[in-house]
Amino acid sequence: MMPFNLHFCVIYVLCSVCLLALVQLPVVCQDSSHTSSVAPHPGESPGNGDFIEFDYDPDVVIDNYSLLVRYLCSRPCAVLVDVVASSELRTGVVIYKRRWRNEKLLNTRRSRTVLLKFPSIIAYREDFFIRHSIDIHGVMLRAWIVHIQGYNESSGIAQSYHQAVAKAFQVLNAILPIQRPLKNHRKCLRWDVEQTWQFTKNKIPQCPRESDTVDMLRFPHASTGERFGVIRKFDCFINKNFESTRIQRVCDPRFTFSVWIYLLNWCTSRICAIVHHVDNNNLFKTPLLLLTDKGEIVIQVHLESGQDSAFKSFTGLSLRTWYRLDMSLDGRKVMLSVISWKTMKETVENKHSYVFGENILYNDTSGYFVIGGGRYFQSIQGFFGPVKYYRLKAKLENSVNT
Secondary structure (H helix, E strand, O other): OOHHHHHHHHHHHHHHHHHHHHOOOOOOOOOOOOOEEOOOOOOOOOOOEEEEEEEOOEEEEEEEEEEEEEOOOOOOOOEEEEEEEEEEOOOOOOEEEEEEEEOOOOOOOOEEEEEEEEOHHHHHOOOOOOOOOEEEEEEEEEEEEOOOOOOOOOHHHHHHHHHHOEEEEEEOOOHHHHOOOOOOOOOOHHHHHHHHHHOOOOOOOOOOOOOEEEEEOOEEEEEEOOOOOEEEEEOOOHHHHHHHHHHHHHOOOOEEEEEEEEEEOOOOEEEEEEEEEEEOOEEEHHHHHHEEOOOOEEEEEEOOOOEEEEEEOOOOOOOOOOOEEEEEEEEEEEEEEEEEOOOOOOOOEEEEEEEOOOOOOOOOOOOOEEEEEOOOEEEEEEEEEEEEEEEOOOOOHHOOOO
16 A cells, blocks of 8 residues: 555646646747747737737847737738838938738737847947948837738838838937947958057047138248149038138138248249139139239239229339238228248238229139149249138238238
């Protein structure tokens, strides 16, 4: 006869085996996407209507995230999941989408795990392979159900979302590009390339600060009096405020040129060029800063009527002396300041001004500027020092910094 304790243990083991046979154990699967039936929640009966939800625990964008989608279809349906992102340049861009059908297991709660894969330029930091990460401002994860009857797949995602019988969404926070994780590309770089990248990988890119002050010449330039010089072209401003001001002042210009010159000999022709402006039609435009063979400075401008007008300042420049010529145009008034350096501490300044009879036309983005000679002028014989150009300012002589 079996002892009571042993008899009880045998009965307990047999009951446990029976219970295990009735319970479905979870199966580990290598597939990143699978579908399984889910028992109804307590108090819920089949046929309660279409339903969809998902679990996304983090509130930020994470690549390769396993998203569990739970849904119930009362009729044959299509289940859609997508991610919509927006940046400064584009809005409502679909960066991920997934779709599947459920036509057989109706009025039954089901689930599917999908792998969310985001573009590298949105999910990771810049590195040697990802050169331009995008700064996104809004990311939305959406899931919805549409009944197959009356659903046209070719109508697009936006239309199907409006036809949805059940929806779910979650707004995700975007991570700044500099704070994103680095991606493991499983690639190797050459040693020298990797070392170069190590020096620059933590550098935060910054937009260049645009200014209306331009250094046209930063180094000494020897001029032999021949027909060549330094050519400079100017584009429209990127800064909208600067560009708007420049356009408004086409017929009411304000600018300043500051030029250093050192004369070794007088011009071999009647006149030679210091700075001149040639437009796209090879015509002289505002301004022309010229030098005569007697050391006098001539300033020529192009008027609104289409005529050219000039005036001569009797400066009487000397040879072998450094001069700084500050030419400013303020509307119709042109001002010329000639500063000579006799010694390092002793300077002499002469000022000249002239008012033209009508408006002056000026567009520095048309054509090109030449420091020295060109096709139509010989250059001075001597040296050019620094040349600075203030595109939007008629600066006084004591505020010019060269």
